[in-house]
Amino acid sequence: MRLFRVKCAALGLAAGLLATACTGGEEPEPERVTAGQQCDGALSPDAARALETVLRTKEFSHDPKGGLERITGELVQDYRKPLPTTPYRYLCRVGPPVGLGIDSIDVKFGFYEEEDLFEDVHPRGLHPYDMAVEAQSGPKKSYLFVRCVSPRLEGSDERPARVMGSLAFDRSELPDTVPVREANLTILHSATLAVVRELGCRDDAGLTEKPVLKALPE
Numbered sequence: 001m002r003l004f005r006v007k008c009a010a011l012g013l014a015a016g017l018l019a020t021a022c023t024g025g026e027e028p029e030p031e032r033v034t035a036g037q038q039c040d041g042a043l044s045p046d047a048a049r050a051l052e053t054v055l056r057t058k059e060f061s062h063d064p065k066g067g068l069e070r071i072t073g074e075l076v077q078d079y080r081k082p083l084p085t086t087p088y089r090y091l092c093r094v095g096p097p098v099g100l101g102i103d104s105i106d107v108k109f110g111f112y113e114e115e116d117l118f119e120d121v122h123p124r125g126l127h128p129y130d131m132a133v134e135a136q137s138g139p140k141k142s143y144l145f146v147r148c149v150s151p152r153l154e155g156s157d158e159r160p161a162r163v164m165g166s167l168a169f170d171r172s173e174l175p176d177t178v179p180v181r182e183a184n185l186t187i188l189h190s191a192t193l194a195v196v197r198e199l200g201c202r203d204d205a206g207l208t209e210k211p212v213l214k215a216l217p218e
Contacts, residue, residue, distance in 0.1 A: 031062040039092035039107060040068045042194035043187065046210070050183035054174060055103060057096040067091075071109060072152075072198040078111065079153050079161060086111050088166070091191055095170075104170045107191050112145060112164040122218050127181055131212040132205070133162075137185040139174040142167040144185070144192050148201035163205065165192040182213045 032038060035048035038060055043051060052058050071089045078086040088110035095104030117134050118126070126143075129135040133145040147160035167188040174180045189211035196205040 033060055033062060034058070035060065038094045039191050039194070042068060042091065042191045044190045047187045047190035050186040051094065051105075054180065054183050054187070055094070055096060055105065059097055061095055061097050068194055068198045072195060075109060075111075075163070075195075075199065076152050079156075083111055083113055091195065103172055105187070106168050106170070107165070107188065108168075109163060109165050109192075109195055112162045114162070116164070117145060118143075125176060127218060128216040129185060129212065130214040130216050131185075131189070132207055135185060135212075137181040137188075139176045139180050139184070140169050140172045142181075142184040142188045144188050146192065146196060146201075146205040146207060148196055148199060148205045150200040150202065152200050163192075163196065163199075163201075165195065167191075178215075181215075182211075185213065186211050 035051045035058065036043060036045065038048070038051060068091070071091050074089045078089070088108040091107045091109060093104055093106050118128070118136055119134070122128070123136075125138040125140060126136040127138060129137060131144065133147055134143070135145070136143045144165045146163050146165075148163050149156045149160050151157075153161045165188050167184055189207065193204060193207050193209075196207060
């Protein structure tokens with residue numbers, strides 16, 4: 001890339017033309033290295049602090065692949081397909097700079113069927129919370145289920161689209177404690193709220209501005 005820029009400069013073009021010729025008219029994406037910049041800026045201040053807590057770092061690797069516009073566009077396309085064939089789409093993979101040996105988190109979204117809900121099943125390491133259609137959180141994984149009515153999702157006005165967000169650690173040594181569960185659910189809630197707003201879900205798909213961190217009986 002540096003050699004290409006030098007060659008462009010050698011042509012003696014004006015600075016404005018250089019930017020267009022050498023970058024295709026697009027500014028390079030600024031590096032995203034803070035917690036608040038992760039997941040395409042989808043994290044609230046509370047969620048950003050929670051991310052720093054569970055990953056035990058304030059510095060993050062730059063991941064230009066994450067994007068709200070991209071993932072919601074993919075979800076709109078997936079909604080037209082039979083449910084069993086729809087994949088889960090990455091909003092982001094969040095982790096510290098390479099070499100620190102600390103865990104990373106994947107945040108993904110897709111569509112679910114009613115039988116995918118946990119309901120009365122209580123898997124080890126997951127705990128139910130009173131948020132949206134269903135919420136489960138633990139030290140290694142969290143899930144958030146919502147229903148969305150949006151003009152972008154054809155037919156959802158008659159049968160709401162069932163959207164699931166998930167947060168999963170590549171590996172985790174975090175203890176199964178209330179603060180850890182709530183931190184993970186805070187991150188996932190913020191990312192899910194950003195996705196449903198980008199999808200145009202009516203009433204934010206039932207999500208409130210702040211996560212509901214009320215644990216349910218198990």
